[in-house]
Amino acid sequence: MEHAKPLPSYLVQRYHGWKATSYAQNESWYRHLGAEGQHPRAMIISCCDSRVHVTSIFGADQGEFFIHRNIANLVPPYKPDGNQHGTSAAVEYAVTALKVAHLVVLGHSQCGGVQGCIDMCKGDAPQLESKESFVGRWMDVLRPGYEAVADVAEGPEQARALEKQSILVSLGNLMTFPFVQNRVASGDLSLHGLWHNIGEGGLEAYDPKTGVFEQV
Template sequence: MDFAKPLPGYLVQRYQGWKATTYAENQGWYRRLATEGQRPRAMVISCCDSRVHVTSIFGADQGEFFIHRNIANLVPPYAPDGDHHGTSATVEYAVSVLKVSHLMVLGHSQCGGVQGCIDMCKGHAPELEAKESFVGRWMDILRPKYEQVADISDEAEQASALERQSVLASLTNLMSFPFVSEAVKDGSLSLHGLWTDIGAGGLEYYDPKAGRFVEV
């Protein structure tokens, strides 16, 4: 496997710095996590976007969040068809094995995946329409929600609205998983829809009573 290369030097230096400081000061905690296993109280499904730093937003420590990241923080509908389903497998493990109490879907501003969905819906992204486009086929999950924002003329407002719709689509799809819906109904699991503004550092949550996202 000669195509695999050593770590870049700057990453090696950062690791060594972490090992000498953060790890050295908390060795007992790390060893406890290793020997006793993980018991996260919450799962977070967020976008892969490097600007979204879930643990920083909530000040979370190691072992606190079970995190899954994908393009546009999407959850596909329940489909036990024998194919590979990374997101679905993660949800199953979090709910059925780890027994998390909270499952949060976190969307964000300036999401490239959501913009790609908009471009597809407007016929501006033939490369994403191609059958072999993994991104395009993934964004098909969100595509039906475009109808909710199609009449918004301002492009920035339209994208922001669809980013929030991506969160709602994922919440809806989560409830199609039998083990999720059962846990929600018996009160052992709660679902939460969140959206963060990267530039402003803002955070909103979906309020079912108001029927919209409101500031935290």
């Protein structure tokens, strides 16, 4: 593979720093994980955004979360059509193989994917309308959410509303998966929607009884 290059030196240095400190201090735990496999209690579906650090937010250790990240923390509807579906595959593995007890969709503030969806739906991002745009076709998953907030004043208020809609759309789509439906119905799996304010360090949870996100 001639296009692969050596790892940047700063990453090499950081690895050696981790191996000499965090790993060395917890070597027995890492060896346990390596020998016994993973048994996470929860799956987290979050955005790829580099500012969203799930394990730090919850103070989680290695082996505690099964994490899947994609643009705008979206879950597409159940569609076993023979195509490649990374997010759906991750959900299937977490629910049917790992038997996680909790499935969390975590959205966040200032989400670039959500803003891209707004621009595309308003006709201000023709590049995303292209059939060749992977981002645009992925953001099609969120179009129903945009329709729900189309009447909200444009700007930060609409963006925040759609960020939360991205969570609700994903939660709704999760329930189109038969294996999710079955485990939710049996009480073995619970779904949760969270929204993270990056700048303020805030965390809001969706309350199905009130239909709003409340501060945790």
